[in-house]
Amino acid sequence: MNEEDIQQFQNVIKIYVLSDEQLNEEDADIFREFAMDLVDGKDFCALILDFHVNGELFENLPLDLKVEDYQKILHAVNSEYDISYVNLDHWFYLSQD
Secondary structure: OOHHHHHOOOEEEEEEEEEOOOOOHHHHHHHHHHHHHHOOOOOOEEEEEEEEEOHHHHHHOOOOOOHHHHHHHHHHOOOOOOOOOOOHHHHHHHHHO
């Protein structure tokens, strides 16, 4: 789906699946089913599901993630989102809205 195709939709949900190894088809289908349940079946809604593999990233991530670590994850999936301003002390509350 290119940028022109995306413009025709009012709601686009983009989900990145990042793993340390290539997913088998059965595991990938589980993510696809989950993602499809998030998208309204109307014509103006679209889903973009991208699978990425980066084993090195998982080996180097600490257990207690900081904003910089989440930013590395976003870069691993070629995302340009900047989350440097996020305060992880309030992360829980953000996820509840």
